Amino acid sequence: MMLMKCTNDRAILSSMTTATQPGKRAATRETILEHAYALACSGGVEGLSIGSLAADVGMSKSGVFAHFGSREDLQLAVLDAGAQRFVAGVLEPALKQPRGLPRLRAIVANWFDWAQRFRNGCVLLSAASEYDGRDGALHDAVVAQQAGWRAQLQKAIGQAVEQGHLRADTDGAQLAFEIYALLLALHHDSGLFGHDAARAHASAAFERLWRSWQI
C-alpha cells in the first residue's frame, strides 16, 4: 500500500468524477478519505468537518455523506487509514529483517523516518491527545490502536529475548514503554527544534537502551 504524503501537495489525488459504477464508488470513497487524512494531518481528526472536506474535494456535503454516514464514521475511517499507513510504513518493511534485535532496530529506524515525514503533525499522535480525556467510539478506537501497537512492540521484544539478543528477564511492557517514550520525544523535538538534533538525541538514547537490556 502506498503511503500518503501529509503535505499540501495534493497533485497525487485523482480528480473527482461522479461515481456511478461500483469500482468508481470505491475509488471516490478512497479519494475523499485521502483528502480527509491530509486535512487531519494539519488540523487533527477532531478538526475535520464534512463541510470543509466537501469543499476540498469539490463535492456536495450530501455526496460525502453518501460515502460516510456521519462525521464520526469519517473520523473513524481516517484513524483506521492512519493506522494502516503506519503499519505499512513502519512494521511491514521491518518484517523482512531477521527476528530479534535486527527486526526491532528496523522498526525503530522506520519509525524515525515516519517521525521525520510527519514532524509537523501525525494523525495518530494528535488523536491520542484529542481523545484521551473523552468517552465514545473515537476514544475507544484510539486506545485500541495504541494498545495494539504497544502489543506489536512487545511481540518483537519477546522474539529478541527468544533469540538471545536481549536478557531473559527483559520486561517487555517496560521496554515497549521506553521505546515509545523516545519516539514521542523525537516527534515532539522534531516539530519544535528541528529533526536532525532530535534524531541524534533519540539515536544515542536507543543505543544506551539496547545495551542496558543486554547486559
Add this chain to the structure above:
Amino acid sequence: MMLMKCTNDRAILSSMTTATQPGKRAATRETILEHAYALACSGGVEGLSIGSLAADVGMSKSGVFAHFGSREDLQLAVLDAGAQRFVAGVLEPALKQPRGLPRLRAIVANWFDWAQRFRNGCVLLSAASEYDGRDGALHDAVVAQQAGWRAQLQKAIGQAVEQGHLRADTDGAQLAFEIYALLLALHHDSGLFGHDAARAHASAAFERLWRSWQI
C-alpha cells in the same frame, strides 16, 4: 502562587462584577484568564474563542476585548499563565531540595504529580502539538517555553554533575531529552491507559536512567 485545577469545578472562581477600580480591573483580568485556562485544558489554546469565553464568564465580547486586545493576546496570556503554574508546581518546590540529584529527583516527582493532575490534557503539551508546524507569535512562544524548560533541566543536571552525583562526562542536553521523553510517555499513557500503570513504568525507567549516568 496557587495552582488552578483544570476541571469543570469552577466554584473557586469569584463571581464577576463590573470592574471600575484599578484593583478590580486586575482581578477581572485574572478571572477571565482563569476561565480561559480551564477552557484551554480541554479544548486546547487553538480552540479558544473570545465569544465562548465571554459567555463562560458572563461578560460581553467587548468586555473581554477590553482586557485582551485580540484573541492572540489572550492565547499568549494563557500560555504564559500555564508556564507560570508549571514552574510554581514543578520547579519551585524542588528548589528547597539540595542541589544535585535530590533536586533533580524532586523536579521529576513534582512533574509526575503534574502529569497525574492534567492527565486529560495539559495546556503546554497540547500547545506544542498545536503550534509546532505553524509560524507566528504562538509558535515562537511555545518554542521559547519548551527551550526554557529544557534549559532549566540542563541547569539542574549540571549541578548534579558539579556535586558529583552524576558522571563528569554527563551530556546535559542528552539527559534532558531522555527525562523529557519519559514524562511525555507518562502523560500519554496516563491519558490512555490510566495513571498508575504509566507511573510504575516511568518510575522504573527513571531509576535505570539515573543509574546509567552514575556508573
